[in-house]
Each structure stands twice: as structure tokens, then as C-alpha cells.
Amino acid sequence: MMAASELPPLIFVHVHYPDIWEEMARDIASAVNVPFGLVLTHCGQSTLAKPDTPYLVDYREIVVQNRGRDVLPFLTALRGDLPPYDIGLKLHTKRSPHRDDGAEWRRFLTRSLLSRGGNGPGPMALQTLRTEPHLGLIAPEGHLLPLQGRLALNEKPMAAMLSALGIFMRTSELHEGRFAASTMFWFRAEALSPFSAAELDPLFENEAAQLDGTAAHAAERLFVKVCESQGFAASSMEALPAIICAGDEQRGMNTLDRDTLRNLTDAAISTAANPFSLPMADFWSRHRRLLRLAHLTYRRVPPPLWRAMRRLVRRYASRHA
Known part of the structure; x- marks a missing residue:
């Protein structure tokens, strides 16, 4: 029987936007030069065309409702x-x-996660997860x-989801640690096993162009916490060179423990920049009513006007930070 670490990822x-999938399929075919399986969820x-690559060894499609953004379809697939x-x-x-930079942001995320490097075949993140068993999730750079x-609007949906997952966490703990922004990441199946075991569908709202405060946003902020609750460390792409180097030095003795992985990740993150992160978190946490008003406005005004309003709020927030 094939060892777990050697199973195809x-x-x-x-796929909510089929035209974007065409580009993403080409990226996957170009970057993944080891056997892999593919699960597409769509409405x-x-x-949908398969990636043109000889390395695709398993292919499945799951038709889902347009609900829960990309998160509920992912959870549905995990239980399939x-x-x-x-x-x-x-x-x-x-x-x-x-956002005006949505396409650029997506390409940055996917190409970060699919980037090659390290000492073996396949994306660097896959190599690292295969050699470091205490690592459970890798976010984009x-x-x-x-x-x-x-x-600001996510405490209640996060608490409801944790309860459904059977994980106890104090309210103060919800604000501690980090999360994988964008809900794109590499993961170890065992690290997210609570999501595949729980029935979370009733928590997800119907689609109404919400910007925040939904079950999908709650899950985005909980994937790393659930990973850590299962005994694994989470990292991001900018930390992998240091993790690979430290792992090579340890090879033949022990794999890197969780504390070492966390320390290496913290050191890398402290010097990394995110060109797509908006400096608004503190502003919205201080002005929750304004955030709720922004949500209502977003659903009722034309996109060009909304983008202009967002630029004004960003300028105000930067001046009053």
C-alpha cells in the first residue's frame, strides 16, 4: 500500500467563474509535475475543461448550490x-x-501557492508538507x-461554527493568532478533519453580496485555528525556504517540532509585506456601525460608485489611524 505521504495530492x-478557470487550469498544468487528483465544485x-497534463490521475466534479461562496462547496467536497x-x-x-485589483490579487495567490523550489519535484509547499509532518497548513505569501x-462582524458566526465543530474556545481566543486570508491554502487532511466530520450546512446564509460577517468569513478565520487545535502548525509561503533549510539540517535526526515551525514562520512574516492587504482592520474594529452601513451600501449602489466610496474611506482611515 502507498504510504500516506506519497499519495497524490x-x-x-x-469554479464560480468558468472564464477564470481556463487560466487557472493552465497554471495548475504548468506548475504541478507530480501525479495529482482534481475536484471541481461548480453550480x-x-x-469545464480538464487541465492539459499527463499528471492528472483522478478527476471529479461536484455540482453545488450558489451558497457559502467557495467555502461551503469545499466543505461539501470534503464530505464527498x-x-x-x-x-x-x-x-x-x-x-x-x-476591488480594482481583483485579477492581479488572484494571480498572486495561486502562483504563490503553486511556486516551485526546494529539493524535489512538485510545488514547494507540497514538498514541505511531505517532509514536515507537524506542519498542517500553508497560506500564500x-x-x-x-x-x-x-x-468586527465575525465573532458570532465564528462561535456558532466552533460549537458545531465541537471545539471550545473562549471569546478572547478568537482574536489571537492568524488566519489564511483569501481561503486559498495547502493543507494536511488530518489538520482539517473536524470540517469533514461536522454538518455545517445550516450555518451558511443565502448569497446576498455580503462583504463580511457570514459563515464563509467565519470559516476563513477558523481554518488555521482548527489546524492548530489538531496539533499542527500553520505557516505561509515566505517561511518555506527557512523551514526547508532547517529541516535539511535536522534530517536523519528529527523532523521540526511545532514550536520551531512557529518561530520560523513568525520570523519570516515579520519581514514580509502583503501588497493586497488594506490597512483598514483597526479602523473597522473601532467603527462597527460604519462597517454595517458599508455592507448595506455595497448591496445597493453601482460598483463604480462603491469603489469611489471605498477610496474615500481608506483615505479617512489612514489619516485617523
Whole structure:
């Protein structure tokens, strides 16, 4: 029987925008030069092409409702009929219509996660997860962000989701640590096993163009916490060179422990920049009513006007930080 670490990784992609999938499929075919499986979730809106690569060894499609953004489809897939796998990659056809740089942001995320390097075949993150068993999740470069200041509307949905997952956490703990912004990441199946075991569908709202405060946003902020609750460390792409180097020095003795992985990650994150992170977290945490008003406004005004309003708020926030 094939060892767990040698099982083909499974790539999960929620395809809400078929035109974006065409580009993403080419990126996957170009970057992944080891056998892998692919699970596409979509709303049945069109025929989707498979990546043109000889390394695709398993392919499945799951038709889902347009609910829960990319998160509920991912959780639905986790509970589905899947081939054996130990390591997964979660992607989605992110468009971010409320931002001017949505396409650039998506390409940065996917190409960061698919980047090659290290000492073996396949993406660098896959190699690292295969050699470091205490590592459970890897976020894109610059996207393992602090939770503090980013929970203005998310405390209640996070608490409800933790309760459904059977994980106890004090309210103060919700604000501690980091989360994988964008909900794209590599992961170890065992690290996210509570999500595949729980029935979370009733928590997810119908789609109404919400900007924050939904079950999908709660899950985004909990993937890392659940990973850590299962005994694993979370990291991000900018920390992998240091982790690989430290692991090579340890090879033949022990794998890196969780504390070492955390320390290496903290050191790398402290010098990394995220060109797509908006410096608004503290502002929104101080002005929750204004954030709720922003949500209502977003659903009722034309996109060009909304983008202009966002630019004004950003300028105000930067001046009053």
C-alpha cells in the first residue's frame, strides 16, 4: 500500500467563474509535475475543461448550490466520495468584483501557492508538507494575517461554527493568532478533519453580496485555528525556504517540532509585506456601525460608485489611524 505521504495530492477548486478557470487550469498544468487528483465544485453553469497534463490521475466534479461562496462547496467536497489523499490544495476562481485589483490579487495567490523550489519535484509547499509532518497548513505569501482587528462582524458566526465543530474556545481566543486570508491554502487532511466530520450546512446564509460577517468569513478565520487545535502548525509561503533549510539540517535526526515551525514562520512574516492587504482592520474594529452601513451600501449602489466610496474611506482611515 502507498504510504500516506506519497499519495497524490488532491486539488480542490471552486469554479464560480468558468472564464477564470481556463487560466487557472493552465497554471495548475504548468506548475504541478507530480501525479495529482482534481475536484471541481461548480453550480453546473457550463462544461469545464480538464487541465492539459499527463499528471492528472483522478478527476471529479461536484455540482453545488450558489451558497457559502467557495467555502461551503469545499466543505461539501470534503464530505464527498474522494480518492485517498493526505495533502490537499484549496483554490477558487476569485474575482473580487468590489476591488480594482481583483485579477492581479488572484494571480498572486495561486502562483504563490503553486511556486516551485526546494529539493524535489512538485510545488514547494507540497514538498514541505511531505517532509514536515507537524506542519498542517500553508497560506500564500503575505496572507497569514493577524486576527486582531479583523473580527468586527465575525465573532458570532465564528462561535456558532466552533460549537458545531465541537471545539471550545473562549471569546478572547478568537482574536489571537492568524488566519489564511483569501481561503486559498495547502493543507494536511488530518489538520482539517473536524470540517469533514461536522454538518455545517445550516450555518451558511443565502448569497446576498455580503462583504463580511457570514459563515464563509467565519470559516476563513477558523481554518488555521482548527489546524492548530489538531496539533499542527500553520505557516505561509515566505517561511518555506527557512523551514526547508532547517529541516535539511535536522534530517536523519528529527523532523521540526511545532514550536520551531512557529518561530520560523513568525520570523519570516515579520519581514514580509502583503501588497493586497488594506490597512483598514483597526479602523473597522473601532467603527462597527460604519462597517454595517458599508455592507448595506455595497448591496445597493453601482460598483463604480462603491469603489469611489471605498477610496474615500481608506483615505479617512489612514489619516485617523
